Amino acid sequence: MLSNASKYAIRAVLFLAENSSSKNKFGSKQISAALDVPQHFIAKILQKLVKSGIISSGKGPGGGFYTTPENLKKNVLDILKVIEKGDIFDECFLGLPVCGDENPCPVHDIVSKFKDALLVKFGNQDIKSFSDEVKREGTLITLKNVL
Amino acid sequence: MLSNASKYAIRAVLFLAENSSSKNKFGSKQISAALDVPQHFIAKILQKLVKSGIISSGKGPGGGFYTTPENLKKNVLDILKVIEKGDIFDECFLGLPVCGDENPCPVHDIVSKFKDALLVKFGNQDIKSFSDEVKREGTLITLKNVL
DNA sequence: AAAATAAAAGACAAATTAGTCTTTTATTAC
């Protein structure tokens, strides 16, 4: 459903939301190590996120990637819009060209409910709120320090 | 989540379940036309399904693919096992190497419910029952004759 | 100013998935 690029992007943004600030930046190497994802690959993804205003960056010594309060007003759907080509919430699970309440595929109902729940999670709260929730509930964006 | 191959496979099996019999076979060309999927691609998929006993086939004139009552005792999960490499129900939506009730990612709960519902739909009834349900509820495996 | 650091940019390479085409084999009809 999600590409690796999107998965890495979401986890990286949540990592920065929880750990970074304009005074505490993280290089692509650190992020790659923290999330256990390929360094050069995540670097390119981070560049896109910077370009679209979802995260911030600074060059040179002491530079790296970080999030500002302004960045944190974006939501996860904004991340997917930047990384993913089409609209993943629009695709039929069984591959029908169109699939809706009038023309449902055999699993449309089940998939629809799932998509709605995801849309709420990803679209109805900003990254700040999402990140707070992650911290509060103790859910994981990496297995480092756990396994 | 599903590869095109799996999507085509599920729709093809449901098509044969509803329309075929040992006396009424369908060539890969007919199936490709009915479902609007690439002919040679679906042909290779159908071969795999035959090999694994999910559908049947006959060569030569009057030959083609079809399902027997025995075939219809398989379920959709069996199709996925043949076509898909790993277990799609085992993968974390955000890409964590492991993700379970003890080590959940931020969307594990939502995704888990979806997977459970899908598993029931795909695993707890055989193709015959699934196909009957599709016919009864009027859900679609193709848009031919609809749009 | 020079050296060091780290992102930005973009060219490559590898792997996977998707899709096509040709040859072979089995079956049926004549």
Next chain:
DNA sequence: GTAATAAAAGACTAATTTGTCTTTTATTTT
């Protein structure tokens, strides 16, 4: 037996996704 038909088998191409590597540019520190 010959011709026609259609699946089986497998080689091949194309597209997409994933991942790597090198060069350039901006920033900071000394």
